[in-house]
Amino acid sequence: MRVLSGIQPSGELHIGNYFGAIKQMVKLQENNELFAFIANYHALTSLKDAEALKKNTLNTAITYLSLGIDPNKSVFWVQSDVKEVLELYWILSSYTPMGLLERAHSYKDKVAKGIHPYHGLFSYPVLMAADILLFDTDIVPVGKDQIQHVEITRDIALKFNNEHGEVFKLPQYKVDEEVAVIPGIDGAKMSKSYKNTIEIFMEEKALTKRVKKIVTDSTPLEEPKDYENCNVFALSKLFLDKEGIEDLKRRYKSGKEGYGHFKLYLKDLIWEYFKPYREKREYYLKHIDEVEDILREGAKKAREIAKEKMEIVREKVGIYSSEKGFKNA
Ligand code: ADP
Numbered sequence: 001m002r003v004l005s006g007i008q009p010s011g012e013l014h015i016g017n018y019f020g021a022i023k024q025m026v027k028l029q030e031n032n033e034l035f036a037f038i039a040n041y042h043a044l045t046s047l048k049d050a051e052a053l054k055k056n057t058l059n060t061a062i063t064y065l066s067l068g069i070d071p072n073k074s075v076f077w078v079q080s081d082v083k084e085v086l087e088l089y090w091i092l093s094s095y096t097p098m099g100l101l102e103r104a105h106s107y108k109d110k111v112a113k114g115i116h117p118y119h120g121l122f123s124y125p126v127l128m129a130a131d132i133l134l135f136d137t138d139i140v141p142v143g144k145d146q147i148q149h150v151e152i153t154r155d156i157a158l159k160f161n162n163e164h165g166e167v168f169k170l171p172q173y174k175v176d177e178e179v180a181v182i183p184g185i186d187g188a189k190m191s192k193s194y195k196n197t198i199e200i201f202m203e204e205k206a207l208t209k210r211v212k213k214i215v216t217d218s219t220p221l222e223e224p225k226d227y228e229n230c231n232v233f234a235l236s237k238l239f240l241d242k243e244g245i246e247d248l249k250r251r252y253k254s255g256k257e258g259y260g261h262f263k264l265y266l267k268d269l270i271w272e273y274f275k276p277y278r279e280k281r282e283y284y285l286k287h288i289d290e291v292e293d294i295l296r297e298g299a300k301k302a303r304e305i306a307k308e309k310m311e312i313v314r315e316k317v318g319i320y321s322s323e324k325g326f327k328n329a
């Protein structure tokens with residue numbers, strides 16, 4: 001199966017992103033053909049600082065490579081390296097009824113949050129449809145907020161196919177219902193918009209400080225503690241096997257340790273778990289040229305597929321090319 005995923009280059013990633021999305025993506029590359037790209041054109045709709053966008057693009061590439069995207073198993077590139085996507089975006093625009101976009105929740109939510117209602121934000125789902133359809137994608141793994149975008153993609157593909165035959169594959173979305181919502185340090189969903197995150201690659205001191213801020217109840221040290229409603233426990237669980245979880249439950253029930261102990265234990269779990277990834281990141285930070293080579297290679301592979309697809313699409317809609325001339329058109 002061809003699985004395609006777009007990643008917004010939106011700065012530092014947190015452990016909610018890791019357990020909610022990245023870990024699954026890394027696993028998917030074992031038995032599927034994973035196509036993963038950094039959606040920097042999409043990011044323009046919300047980020048209008050050139051330096052920040054460039055920095056985030058590189059940082060996101062390094063983060064994903066460090067966390068396990070394997071360029072030998074997957075195709076990994078930056079969206080803007082495959083310009084065909086913009087041509088397809090325009091062509092698909094002529095097959096996208098306004099009503100389809102006017103119903104998009106994501107647009108309305110973003111405008112409600114104060115993002116300016118530029119045309120780019122409005123037509124965001126058409127560019128996403130181009131990303132997906134250009135590569136004959138079978139499956140798009142997404143969070144719940146992105147389901148509607150995949151449905152819009154299917155609608156656009158159907159409209160096009162109805163006029164021109166089976167040009168586009170209809171993609172399916174895949175939502176991982178098993179993945180729990182990872183709580184932040186205040187107990188609400190961990191999210192950068194709530195400022196309650198624990199970043200994957202924090203410095204050790206900052207990590208300790210952040211973990212100490214996790215909200216707990218005020219059960220005194222010598223009393224048994226309720227692990228079921230404890231944010232520290234919920235986060236620790238992510239890093240433990242069954243035995244480790246049982247052991248931690250016993251420690252909560254024993255009433256010999258306070259939340260301070262459990263917090264330091266959690267900090268150690270996080271620090272140890274990400275250690276190999278941190279080392280890989282250090283490596284890539286010192287070898288940016290290697291990251292660039294990987295992205296260049298990925299773009300080349302993606303472009304080959306994109307070029308073939310666009311030949312078909314142009315032919316179907318009658319777009320002229322001087323290379324071919326009128327006689328062969
Ligand atoms: P944020 O809420 O921090 O802005 P994004 O919306 O950019 O995060 O999410 C990127 C990916 O990480 C999505 O697939 C989303 O489902 C997943 N994700 C984000 N936060 C969490 C969380 N707290 N628990 C589980 N998954 C999450």
Ligand code: TRP
Pocket residue numbers: 004005006007008039042127128131132140142146149
């Ligand atoms: N809109 C997606 C998000 O915000 C990112 C994205 C862009 C994407 N193009 C895509 C995801 C294509 C899947 C497929 O997370």
